Amino acid sequence: MAKSHVSMTVNGKPAEALVEPRTLLIHFLREQLNLTGPHIGCDTSHCGACTVDLDGRSVKSCTMFAVQANGADIRTIEGMAAADGTLHVLQDAFREMHGLQCGFCTPGMIMRAHRLLEENRNPSEEEIRFGISGNLCRCTGYQNIVKAIQYAAAKMNGVPFKEAAE
Amino acid sequence: MIPGSFAYHRPTSVNDAIRLLVDLGEEARPLAGGHSLIPMMKLRLATPEHLVDLAGIADLKGIRTEGGEIVIGAMTTQHEIVGSNVLAEKTPILREASLLIADPQVRYMGTLGGNVANGDPGNDMPAVMMCLGASYQLVGNSGERTIPAREFYQGVYLTALKPGEILANVRISVPAAGHGFAYEKLKRKIGDYATAAAAVVLVMSGGTVAACSIGLTNVADTPLWAEEAARIVTGSTLDAATVKRATAAAEAITSPASDGRGPAHYRTKMAGVMLARALASAKARAR
Numbered sequence: 001m002a003k004s005h006v007s008m009t010v011n012g013k014p015a016e017a018l019v020e021p022r023t024l025l026i027h028f029l030r031e032q033l034n035l036t037g038p039h040i041g042c043d044t045s046h047c048g049a050c051t052v053d054l055d056g057r058s059v060k061s062c063t064m065f066a067v068q069a070n071g072a073d074i075r076t077i078e079g080m081a082a083a084d085g086t087l088h089v090l091q092d093a094f095r096e097m098h099g100l101q102c103g104f105c106t107p108g109m110i111m112r113a114h115r116l117l118e119e120n121r122n123p124s125e126e127e128i129r130f131g132i133s134g135n136l137c138r139c140t141g142y143q144n145i146v147k148a149i150q151y152a153a154a155k156m157n158g159v160p161f162k163e164a165a166e
Numbered sequence: 167m168i169p170g171s172f173a174y175h176r177p178t179s180v181n182d183a184i185r186l187l188v189d190l191g192e193e194a195r196p197l198a199g200g201h202s203l204i205p206m207m208k209l210r211l212a213t214p215e216h217l218v219d220l221a222g223i224a225d226l227k228g229i230r231t232e233g234g235e236i237v238i239g240a241m242t243t244q245h246e247i248v249g250s251n252v253l254a255e256k257t258p259i260l261r262e263a264s265l266l267i268a269d270p271q272v273r274y275m276g277t278l279g280g281n282v283a284n285g286d287p288g289n290d291m292p293a294v295m296m297c298l299g300a301s302y303q304l305v306g307n308s309g310e311r312t313i314p315a316r317e318f319y320q321g322v323y324l325t326a327l328k329p330g331e332i333l334a335n336v337r338i339s340v341p342a343a344g345h346g347f348a349y350e351k352l353k354r355k356i357g358d359y360a361t362a363a364a365a366v367v368l369v370m371s372g373g374t375v376a377a378c379s380i381g382l383t384n385v386a387d388t389p390l391w392a393e394e395a396a397r398i399v400t401g402s403t404l405d406a407a408t409v410k411r412a413t414a415a416a417e418a419i420t421s422p423a424s425d426g427r428g429p430a431h432y433r434t435k436m437a438g439v440m441l442a443r444a445l446a447s448a449k450a451r452a453r
Contacts, residue, residue, distance in 0.1 A: 004174055021174035021217070022207075043167050045205055046357055048271060057245070057274035063204050064275070067174045068197075068219060112271070133356040134269025 006070045010035070011079030019066045025059075026050045028066035029076060037077035037107045041136070048135030051108035052076050058115040060134070077107035080114070090114055090152045099148030101139035109135050113149045122153055169207035176219045180226065180305055180334060183218055188307050188330040190216045196332050197221075198241060198280035201272050202289075226279070226334060229253060236338045240279025244268075247278060256340045259347035259367060263294045266351045266363075282315070283333040285323040285388075288359030292319060292389035293381030294349060297365040300338045306331035319388035342369050342377075346452030348444040351383070352436050354427065360384040361427040362436035364392075364416070366444040368399075370452040375400050380444075385420035385437045392416040395441065404449050412445070413438035 003018040010033060017032050029035045029052070038061055041049030045063040052061050053075040080088035090110045093099065100106045109132060116123060116131040123131060128149050129142070137145060147163070154161035175190075177183040187194050193215035197203060206212035220226055226241040229250050236256055238247070244264040247253055253260045267290050268276060281291040282302065295302075295315035303312050307330050315336075318326045327333065341347075351363035363383035369376045378399050380392040395416040402408040422433035 002173070020171065022169045022171055024168070024208075027168075043208070045201060045272065048269070051271055058271045059275055060271045063201055063272075065174070065200075065204070067176075068200070068221065070176075116270075131270060134271040 004067050004070075006066055008069055008071060009073045011075055017066075021065060021067050023066045025052075025061040025064045025066050025069050028069075029061060029074075035076050035078050038111075039104055039107060041104065041108075046136065047105070047108075048112060048132075049105050049108040051111045051135065053111050053115055056115070056118075058112045058134075075111070075114075077110055080110065088114075089155050090117075090149070093148040093152035093155065094145070097144050097148035097151050099141070099145045101137075101141045105135060105137045105139075109137070109145055113152065117149070117153055117156060121157060123149075125150070167208035169204070170210060170213040172207075172214055173216045174219065175216060176222045178222045178224075180223055180332070183220060183223060183332060184305060184307055184330060186216070186218045187332070190218070192329065194218055198277040198283075199243065199272075199275040200280075201268070201276045202280060202284050202286060220279075220332065231256070231340075232337075234340050236340060238278055238336045238338070240277060240283070240333045240335055242278050244273035244276045244278070244281070245270075248273065257298065257338055257347075259294060259298070259349055259365060260291075262347070263290050263349040263351075263365065266290060266349065266353075269357050272357070278336060279333045282318075282336060283325065283327060285319065285321075285325040285327075287319075287322060287387055287389060288384045289389075290349070290351065290360065290363060290383055293363065293383040293391075294365045295336065295338075295381075296389055296391040297367055297379045297381035298338050298341065299379065300336050302336055303334045304328075304331050305334045310334070312337070316391050322387045341367055344453035345369050346448035346450070348447035348451070350440040350444040350447065352440055359427070362420075362422070362433050362440050364437065364440040364444040366441070366448040368445070368448050368452060370449060374403050375449075380416065380441065382416060382420065382437050382441070385422040385433055387421070390419055392419060392441070394419070399445065404445055409442050409445055413441050416441050 007016040039049035041047035050062040195214040197217045197219045227239045247264045300315045352361040365381040368378040378396040380396045382390040395412040398412040417438045420434045424430045
């Protein structure tokens with residue numbers, strides 16, 4: 001099958017390649033661009049480990065062809081920290097609040113949380129839980145993931161983080 | 167999982183899309199949000215030789231009002247439906263139903279057109295559209311035609327869409343101001359299809375139901391318009407005896423499959439339970 005030319009912006013840098021139309025975006029990111037932060041978990045659009053930010057939307061890159069992303073502006077977990085290595089506030093929050101155990105879901109969780117906070121700077125706990133409902137953590141560490149997102153929201157809003165009583 | 171090979175086409179007009187679908191014939195499939203088709207392709211349950219991506223067609227996007235009608239382009243996403251102020255004001259049942267579809271990531275991609283035109287009885291919007299009395303504008307080689315949602319569904323993945331035809335938009339007559347509405351969906355978890363779900367739109371007048379329409383999801387090979395159940399509640403105060411008769415009438419038209427969501431008789435009962443809840447919620451919201 002003839003290959004298609006795609007060009008997109010990934011983590012602020014231009015990326016161009018020839019791809020088979022059937023190439024999934026997750027395979028393109030991982031195997032052609034060597035961005036192995038987005039993970040392949042369930043491979044059936046349930047778990048959210050492959051979540052990336054695409055033109056202001058959180059998408060599951062296992063359920064999208066690279067050709068559909070032609071011209072798009074994409075951000076993966078690799079594009080979150082600053083060039084000097086300073087962690088993004090969400091990355092720092094996941095570290096501070098122990099928002100990960102095995103870490104497999106973390107890149108998808110952070111990319112989803114990023115878009116959630118872009119759309120809603122001060123979400124309630126319920127809004128956070130609903131907002132990340134397309135991301136599964138098989139360690140079931142949701143408590144601290146929610147806490148990490150609350151912590152990041154507080155930092156971004158410049159207000160003190162108040163931990164809810166457990 | 168890697169899908170079979172296909173050629174990718176991205177037309178920028180409805181006419182170009184139709185021409186491609188007609189010229190390429192049976193081996194071509196239109197691609198909307200892809201969240202039903204791509205999983206099927208990854209499992210090789212679908213192996214189209216050509217995909218005609220409708221994402222580049224501006225005419226298929228957007229929500230607008232035209233007189234007393236709301237027109238929603240087929241490529242409008244569930245996320246856009248959730249965020250629409252026009253829909254929140256005129257037809258809030260759409261937002262309620264959209265939020266019960268899949269998960270946030272899927273709603274950013276999944277489209278109204280894909281949801282209603284795919285013919286999957288598990289999809290939520292078809293019953294909502296039947297409930298609202300919506301109509302679908304279809305475009306094909308020989309021009310446009312309009313078909314009521316209530317006449318569109320023929321079987322599992324079988325609809326009135328003809329080869330080479332696509333759904334361009336969905337038209338909804340705006341329900342009366344102050345109408346009550348509810349979409350009640352029983353599901354096992356986020357992202358699941360309904361065990362059973364019920365859509366209700368009703369108008370209350372002086373404590374009685376002046377008009378009512380009911381749709382049911384995933385309890386038959388097609389979405390169902392529960393005409394008899396709606397007729398039973400119309401004119402009533404939604405007293406317990408009437409609701410019982412209405413839910414029995416709704417249950418009587420279901421024929422669900424026994425599957426992981428439960429045995430058929432359970433799903434039929436749940437259709438009745440969802441309807442009773444939706445009626446109560448719609449009544450409470452009516453002004």
